[in-house]
Amino acid sequence: MRILQREEIVSLCDFDEMASAIERSYVAVSSGSATIPPVGYIQFPEQNGDCHIKFGHLHGDDVFVIKIATGFYNNPKLGLPTSNGMMVALSAKTGEVLAVLQDEGYLTDVRTAIGAAIATKALARPNAKKLLIIGAGIQAREQALAHNRFLPERDFKTTIWARNKDKAAELAQQLAKRGIAANPSDALEEECRAADIILTTTPSVEPIVQSDWIAPGTHITASGADAPGKCELDPALVQRAQLLVADKVDQCLDHGEFSNAALDKTRIIELGEVLAGSAGGRQNDEQVSIADMTGLASQDIAAATTVLKAAGVS
Amino acid sequence: MRILQREEIVSLCDFDEMASAIERSYVAVSSGSATIPPVGYIQFPEQNGDCHIKFGHLHGDDVFVIKIATGFYNNPKLGLPTSNGMMVALSAKTGEVLAVLQDEGYLTDVRTAIGAAIATKALARPNAKKLLIIGAGIQAREQALAHNRFLPERDFKTTIWARNKDKAAELAQQLAKRGIAANPSDALEEECRAADIILTTTPSVEPIVQSDWIAPGTHITASGADAPGKCELDPALVQRAQLLVADKVDQCLDHGEFSNAALDKTRIIELGEVLAGSAGGRQNDEQVSIADMTGLASQDIAAATTVLKAAGVS
Incomplete structure (x- = not known):
């Protein structure tokens, strides 16, 4: 051994x-x-x-x-x-x-971040560059690193918002040392309205991202809700999104973001189906897409x- | 670590x-x-x-x-x-x-054997001495050792029966080296009829011990059935026994000996209840008692x- x-x-x-x-x-x-x-x-x-x-x-x-x-x-x-x-x-x-x-x-930290980057690559608009990271913990850092590493061609313009402003600034400094430019911001609504891609990485138990802040064509990779009771997205936003992608349908309906919105199960497709081409991904630049990442063995x-x-x- | x-x-x-x-x-x-x-x-x-x-x-x-x-x-x-x-x-x-x-x-080998000895101590007649071990594998050996160590006052008279005669003889030799006298036998029915206590330790998938071989007052500790499909005891024997003791009721009804007989769940008590005195054990020297040991975390x-x-x- x-x-x-x-x-x-x-x-x-x-x-x-x-x-x-x-x-x-x-x-x-x-x-x-x-x-x-x-x-x-x-x-x-x-x-x-x-x-x-x-x-x-x-x-x-x-x-x-x-x-x-x-x-x-x-x-x-x-x-x-x-x-x-x-x-x-x-x-x-x-x-x-x-x-x-x-x-x-x-x-676990690394595979979660890589999973998020895979979902973003599969689902975001091809020209999406404005990346908003919500949260400033380990997962926020790892997802910033993984997205830049996995999607270098995007040349992301990265913003970080966190409940604790100082932590957002600290993370921006850490990322700068790794060659990634990121701006801390304290204007959550404004940044959500401007973003092409939003990564949610917090352990929140109530919605942080409101539906009416989100422009058509935005992609959201939501990784925080990994246990019952957690929630980062307004259920109205989940309802409204045209493209709902689960890492695993049953798991997301049990305790992911998708469990917080009353959803018809048939509206949800799995990331593995999109990656394999057996289910369609994004159809146009107007769809709001959400990847609900609960984490898989x-x-x-x-x-x-x-x-x-x-x-x-x- | x-x-x-x-x-x-x-x-x-x-x-x-x-x-x-x-x-x-x-x-x-x-x-x-x-x-x-x-x-x-x-x-x-x-x-x-x-x-x-x-x-x-x-x-x-x-x-x-x-x-x-x-x-x-x-x-x-x-x-x-x-x-x-x-x-x-x-x-x-x-x-x-x-x-x-x-x-x-x-x-696992040791805790299984100790569990069997605890059940035998709690349930067999106080004067029971004639010990029949069915099987000649690791668990037969460990149970012989554990019973003699845990119940030295019994001064057991031990017999071993196994499908393969040579293995029974080999185990008897091994035990002799550890100071335990045991006789190999190839007369299963006769030994069952003579035994006070029977330990079943095989991975059998069909009954080995028949109901009409078992005298009143006999105690059986059955450890073989630890997964669905396994069975060492005639279901009629289980039905007939007056004292049915499970290591865990739900587990025994799912895949132990007790799962092979159509039993009313209320007839079964748990070993922990007998040990704590919260459920009665053996009432007299005529009862046939069976301990169904499926193994617990x-x-x-x-x-x-x-x-x-x-x-x-x-």
């Missing part, structure tokens, strides 16, 4: 390889060539904590992956990070444990498998 | 500590002071393999445990063991990963926690 620590995992991550693997994993899920059982879940109410176990197998892969992720929301008071976790990779041929990836949540598998290949494990 | 290998785990196992912890875990499960979510499951039909993920938390414990266990039934053809697996221990206070126990299934947690304490991890 190999044990890979976070630092080694970071050094082994090849963005382009991982993005290709994650794109393929969306297609696998939507075409039924992946086994993704229901997520395991255990709560620790006294500690305001929980643990999710995501696992599955992309058919044909030599490896399958079990991800253990904890969130203990009182941890910051103890000076500890909220999130913890690891992945276990096993042989899909023999059941042997091949590796433990002590990534401390790093791969298949992304974890794709991310872990890329690292394991680079490490010579599989 | 500590990594404990099999050899270290074996050396850290204190049988008496572990038996106490497992007894308490049955009481915790039956009294509702444990969170044990449904078992995660993934199949690999092309390799004739599967993976079970058992996890949970005994309320008040500082640690919770996730067990990953694989069974790949074509492995012996490749010269590999069928079973593999590991446990991961995390802090129930902060969600941090504390340890990986690379036990390769050792703790709480046993894994208790076993792992005992090892972790001995290792100074928690």
